[in-house]
Amino acid sequence: MKHLKVAIGVIALVITQTAAVPQASIAAENTLCGPGLGKCVGGCCSEFGHCGTTTQYCSGSQCQLDYSDSCDTQVGPGGRSTENIDRPFFGDVPYAETITECDSPGLVALTFDDGPYEYTNQLLDLLDEYKVKATFFIAGHNRGKGRIDDESTGYPRVLRRMRNAGHQLASHTWTHRNLNGVSEHVQRTEMIYNEMAFRNIFGFVPTYMRPPFLECGSSSGCIDTMEELGYHVISTNLDTKDYENDDPVLIQKSKDKFFSMQSSDETDHSYIVLAHDVHYQTVVTLAKYMIETSRERGYKLVTVGECLGDPPGNWYRLAPSRRGLDTYQEIPPANDTNQELPPVNNDTNPYTPPENDPNQELPPVNNDTNPYTPPENDPNQELPPVNNDTNPELPPVNNDTNPWTPPGNNTNPWVPPENNTNPWTPPENNTYPWTPPINNTDPGETPKLNVSTDQRCGVEHGNTTCKDSLFGDCCSYFGYW
Numbered sequence: 001m002k003h004l005k006v007a008i009g010v011i012a013l014v015i016t017q018t019a020a021v022p023q024a025s026i027a028a029e030n031t032l033c034g035p036g037l038g039k040c041v042g043g044c045c046s047e048f049g050h051c052g053t054t055t056q057y058c059s060g061s062q063c064q065l066d067y068s069d070s071c072d073t074q075v076g077p078g079g080r081s082t083e084n085i086d087r088p089f090f091g092d093v094p095y096a097e098t099i100t101e102c103d104s105p106g107l108v109a110l111t112f113d114d115g116p117y118e119y120t121n122q123l124l125d126l127l128d129e130y131k132v133k134a135t136f137f138i139a140g141h142n143r144g145k146g147r148i149d150d151e152s153t154g155y156p157r158v159l160r161r162m163r164n165a166g167h168q169l170a171s172h173t174w175t176h177r178n179l180n181g182v183s184e185h186v187q188r189t190e191m192i193y194n195e196m197a198f199r200n201i202f203g204f205v206p207t208y209m210r211p212p213f214l215e216c217g218s219s220s221g222c223i224d225t226m227e228e229l230g231y232h233v234i235s236t237n238l239d240t241k242d243y244e245n246d247d248p249v250l251i252q253k254s255k256d257k258f259f260s261m262q263s264s265d266e267t268d269h270s271y272i273v274l275a276h277d278v279h280y281q282t283v284v285t286l287a288k289y290m291i292e293t294s295r296e297r298g299y300k301l302v303t304v305g306e307c308l309g310d311p312p313g314n315w316y317r318l319a320p321s322r323r324g325l326d327t328y329q330e331i332p333p334a335n336d337t338n339q340e341l342p343p344v345n346n347d348t349n350p351y352t353p354p355e356n357d358p359n360q361e362l363p364p365v366n367n368d369t370n371p372y373t374p375p376e377n378d379p380n381q382e383l384p385p386v387n388n389d390t391n392p393e394l395p396p397v398n399n400d401t402n403p404w405t406p407p408g409n410n411t412n413p414w415v416p417p418e419n420n421t422n423p424w425t426p427p428e429n430n431t432y433p434w435t436p437p438i439n440n441t442d443p444g445e446t447p448k449l450n451v452s453t454d455q456r457c458g459v460e461h462g463n464t465t466c467k468d469s470l471f472g473d474c475c476s477y478f479g480y481w
Helices: 120-130 155-164 184-202 222-228 251-261 280-296
Strands: 107-113 135-138 168-171 204-206 232-234 271-276 300-302 316-318
Touching: 107 280, 120 155, 120 280, 155 168, 155 184, 168 184, 168 204, 184 204, 184 222, 251 271, 251 280, 271 280, 280 300
Parallel strands: 107 135, 107 271, 107 300, 135 168
Antiparallel strands: 204 316
């Protein structure tokens, strides 16, 4: 099994190095910028060569990086970079080539690019109705929609719904830049920033990606970059061109294209179909047509991973570090290439935790990757001090109030504190954020909990709760949402 760890260097801002250029002021909107005109200091140079600071100037791939300071491409999500996570290669799907079709005939993988967007929930309703699993290539900060990990946008909830329904989530870069037209530094940043947003929502990152505009060649270094980052590069062998036909009349052209390009002989053909959930007519017209036509012709509708024979456990890799946690101890990834991921709702793993259910079951703890598990009889485990001068007698043996029996000839017996059913006490100044539950001696007394405002929770973070917060209702083992 091949392993590769990528050291990308610290990514803070993507500022392409160019020759010195004049500096255009952004005191007034629409100051001209670009080649021969200058740079928008502190702002963005739009596709059409005007300075500004709003979405129309800074969003997506239209913002000119060489003449801007704050394009969306240059500003990433919160939290630690994912650049140094382990990136082992696993499975049989190739990493250093562009994939256009399934491994076996009779399969159709419907894919939707550029979302999530305002129509994505409607598409998920349709897929639920038809019991179809699709693949979504997610762009993190395109189309002026805001960051996908920003709870105020509603997109994290859409993505969790997508994941819980069993759809495959993959990367479509951070701001939808043409990867053949930018430097290697920007190529990496487009992937790393999108990973950080995934990590902030799920705690994992995808291993599948589709390049914007289907552009990722060898001469630009893009294929090599994707291989170093551990991505399968997915293209298509059936492009519906729905982005050209987002109109109630014109969408018929995309339906006709799908009908003519898909063979009626499912025994010798398979397809990875390209469409977009950011176009309304795709959601309300084309998607239903593609599902019904494929089934009428005998094709099975699957995710891209399934169409390539890749188990769901290979679709993602763990990225445990979370944003905003200075005391968090990063969990080293397991060396097992079949590392277990959060449960997926599929035929082989039917368990799906209910969305935002505060009582949802947590995934099993892997002691190999969890930084705290006190071994049994650990001689270094700190215990409360015992004063033998004031407590010379041994504790009662085998009675109702103290069932513990010390070993024979123990001259320094430990006496558990009165009424404490959890004798372990974390060392003072412990930076590990999880705190064992408090033994409340009054069953009718409920400690006052404050709603978290910074994603931290638990006793060690001011007795805060995630319930009714902006970040979700569940507080993890590690003291964060």
